[in-house]
Amino acid sequence: MNYVLPVVIGVLYVLVMCLLREPHRRRLNALMVAGAGAAYLSGGGLGGWEFAFTAVVTYVAYRGLDSWTFIGVGWLLHTAWDVVHHLKGNPIVPFAHDSSLGCAICDPVIALWCLGGGRTPAELVRTVRAEAAVRRVSVVR
Numbered sequence: 001m002n003y004v005l006p007v008v009i010g011v012l013y014v015l016v017m018c019l020l021r022e023p024h025r026r027r028l029n030a031l032m033v034a035g036a037g038a039a040y041l042s043g044g045g046l047g048g049w050e051f052a053f054t055a056v057v058t059y060v061a062y063r064g065l066d067s068w069t070f071i072g073v074g075w076l077l078h079t080a081w082d083v084v085h086h087l088k089g090n091p092i093v094p095f096a097h098d099s100s101l102g103c104a105i106c107d108p109v110i111a112l113w114c115l116g117g118g119r120t121p122a123e124l125v126r127t128v129r130a131e132a133a134v135r136r137v138s139v140v141r
Contacts, residue, residue, distance in 0.1 A: 027065055034062075
């Protein structure tokens with residue numbers, strides 16, 4: 001469960017976010033990654049590095065207001081920070097020892113969706129069908 005549940009949570013996050021329309025979906029996700037970047041500030045156990053990481057993620061999240069790629073990069077940065085905290089720092093949820101590990105598993109699911117453009121399932125199906133149609137036309141010629 002320690003490995004499956006975080007993936008399920010990541011997928012559920014994506015599906016709930018897909019209920020929002022663009023550009024609100026992208027902007028809310030930029031805010032979410034900014035918040036995730038500050039999650040360890042209250043006791044992550046890495047001292048001043050917590051502030052440096054938060055500053056970097058804040059910049060990435062700001063750029064994410066207009067770019068799904070930056071939001072995806074922000075989630076990947078947070079994934080790396082989760083791994084560091086799982087191995088050397090304090091967990092993201094103080095009473096749940098493996099919470100940083102769970103977050104490190106969940107975050108790449110969200111990052112992949114963001115790096116793919118943060119599209120809804122319907123938008124993704126339309127894109128795949130359109131690309132398939134273009135390939136069929138080019139094969140016929």
